[in-house]
Amino acid sequence: MVLASARRTFDFVVAANRLPVDRVVDDDGTTRWQASPGGLVTAMDSVMQGRRAAWVGWAGVPDEDVRPFDRDGVRLHPVVLTAEEIQDYYEGFSNETLWPLYHDVIVPPRYRRRWWAAYREVNARFAECVAQVAARGAVVWIHDYQLQLVPSMLRELRPDLRIGWFNHIPFPPVELFGQLPWRDSVLRGLLGADFLGFQRRNDAANFARACQQLLGAHTSGDVVSWVGDEDEPGSGERRVRMAAVPISIDFTTVDELARTPGVRRRAQEIRASLGNPRTVLLGIDRLDYTKGIRHRLRAISEMFADGDIATPEVTLLQVATPSRERVSAYRELRSQVDGQVGRINGDHSTIGASAVHYLHHSYPKEEMAALFLAADVLLVTPLRDGMNLVAKEYVASRWDGGGALVLSEFTGAAHELTQAFQCNPHDIVGLKQTIVAAMSEDAASRRKRMLGMRRRVRTHDVHAWARRYLAALEAAPDKPDRG
Numbered sequence: 001m002v003l004a005s006a007r008r009t010f011d012f013v014v015a016a017n018r019l020p021v022d023r024v025v026d027d028d029g030t031t032r033w034q035a036s037p038g039g040l041v042t043a044m045d046s047v048m049q050g051r052r053a054a055w056v057g058w059a060g061v062p063d064e065d066v067r068p069f070d071r072d073g074v075r076l077h078p079v080v081l082t083a084e085e086i087q088d089y090y091e092g093f094s095n096e097t098l099w100p101l102y103h104d105v106i107v108p109p110r111y112r113r114r115w116w117a118a119y120r121e122v123n124a125r126f127a128e129c130v131a132q133v134a135a136r137g138a139v140v141w142i143h144d145y146q147l148q149l150v151p152s153m154l155r156e157l158r159p160d161l162r163i164g165w166f167n168h169i170p171f172p173p174v175e176l177f178g179q180l181p182w183r184d185s186v187l188r189g190l191l192g193a194d195f196l197g198f199q200r201r202n203d204a205a206n207f208a209r210a211c212q213q214l215l216g217a218h219t220s221g222d223v224v225s226w227v228g229d230e231d232e233p234g235s236g237e238r239r240v241r242m243a244a245v246p247i248s249i250d251f252t253t254v255d256e257l258a259r260t261p262g263v264r265r266r267a268q269e270i271r272a273s274l275g276n277p278r279t280v281l282l283g284i285d286r287l288d289y290t291k292g293i294r295h296r297l298r299a300i301s302e303m304f305a306d307g308d309i310a311t312p313e314v315t316l317l318q319v320a321t322p323s324r325e326r327v328s329a330y331r332e333l334r335s336q337v338d339g340q341v342g343r344i345n346g347d348h349s350t351i352g353a354s355a356v357h358y359l360h361h362s363y364p365k366e367e368m369a370a371l372f373l374a375a376d377v378l379l380v381t382p383l384r385d386g387m388n389l390v391a392k393e394y395v396a397s398r399w400d401g402g403g404a405l406v407l408s409e410f411t412g413a414a415h416e417l418t419q420a421f422q423c424n425p426h427d428i429v430g431l432k433q434t435i436v437a438a439m440s441e442d443a444a445s446r447r448k449r450m451l452g453m454r455r456r457v458r459t460h461d462v463h464a465w466a467r468r469y470l471a472a473l474e475a476a477p478d479k480p481d482r483g
């Protein structure tokens with residue numbers, strides 16, 4: 001057991017792949033840490049306030065041993081990763097093995113033993129770091145697929161802790177998960193937690209089935225009971241609770257930002273610079289093959305070709321935020337999307353009126369809010385997505401009750417935003433019909449849908465999510481072993 005008493009320890013510890021800060025270099029060459037915007041940071045802020053809290057994660061700079069530092073009352077504990085570990089643990093095992101495997105094998109996952117070895121090693125380092133900073137009996141909240149072995153590794157070091165894990169992405173059916181050569185180790189790694197949170201009920205059910213079939217675990221209601229092998233970390237009888245706790249956004253902050261005069265003015269400017277079309281269709285995604293951007297462009301291309309839509313009355317504004325550019329599947333996707341956009345514009349743009357405005361950039365949140373306000377229809381068409389926060393941010397931005405949302409059935413958000421125009425992005429005919437329906441619905445019905453969705457996101461915001469998660473963790477069946 002690691003004794004934590006010699007150094008400063010914390011009652012609440014978050015572990016995530018990344019720390020909530022980015023290092024920026026100013027013009028004069030000085031470096032500083034800047035808060036990285038994101039839903040997780042906001043959610044954790046709301047539960048860290050008033051507690052002795054620490055965050056364990058990679059600082060985003062390879063090979064550098066950054067000393068722990070305080071930020072807004074939270075102690076940030078960097079975990080050092082070498083450039084090779086970033087390639088093998090992060091780009092390799094996390095993004096080329098687990099990410100495609102957990103998203104319905106949209107591209108083939110790659111199974112490499114060297115990547116797995118690095119994943120184990122880095123997970124062990126995270127577990128050791130948390131074990132050192134957590135106070136006796138502390139609550140530890142571990143995030144996401146990059147850290148699935150940390151729960152049992154940490155329990156081995158510190159049985160006194162209350163350990164939770166939350167999966168931001170889907171958990172696949174056992175028929176796909178079973179491909180993973182190290183599947184049993186991953187399940188055992190997770191079963192070191194007291195509570196496992198998932199985005200959807202189906203994800204929790206998939207996990208339970210994997211435990212039954214691959215480990216011979218017993219499940220009853222929302223509890224998995226399992227007796228570990230003696231020589232494995234996390235051995236002994238354990239009862240682990242699992243449930244769907246769908247993540248959300250900070251509704252009030254997004255809503256208030258979208259109401260500011262600057263954002264409203266900017267939304268009008270955006271429409272004007274597009275030539276004030278009758279209908280602005282919008283897509284905003286990380287450039288990721290899970291987001292269904294190619295399917296969306298295929299539907300749009302056919303709609304222009306069929307005469308369902310035409311410039312200058314209708315245009316698609318597609319923002320694709322650069323992502324994982326060192327992974328080959330992402331480079332390939334980028335060139336496919338470039339090609340599709342080029343063809344659509346070549347075939348259907350007219351002088352002064354582009355069919356598709358394609359922007360491969362990221363934008364400040366004020367600009368995102370203005371884009372949401374400027375759009376008549378937001379197209380969210382993932383082939384698989386844990387939740388999809390963009391859909392919820394759109395709804396929260398539409399304080400005017402305007403706008404329509406086309407939303408893929410394969411997102412976690414579809415289970416909550418039932419008034420959206422739901423679609424199956426694989427069914428191009430159906431997708432085209434759904435987009436036409438969303439464009440042509442009368443204003444009163446649209447407004448009714450939007451107000452219903454706003455109510456849902458307002459009452460189920462990110463603060464409610466964090467509270468719900470922590471209450472479930474506290475109520476987990478096994479009591480920590482505090483000697």
Ligand code: GDG
Nearest residue numbers: 168169247286321361362363364365385386387388389390
């Ligand atoms: C994973 C899961 C799950 C995007 N471009 C810009 C920008 N963004 C922001 C969006 C939104 C976030 O990034 C993206 O969140 P999503 O949920 O849409 O998707 P993933 O990145 O795949 O997130 C997902 C999520 O984790 C949370 O659990 O919902 O299913 O895959 O907040 O607004 N923000 C700014 N500029 C951009 O250009 N400022």
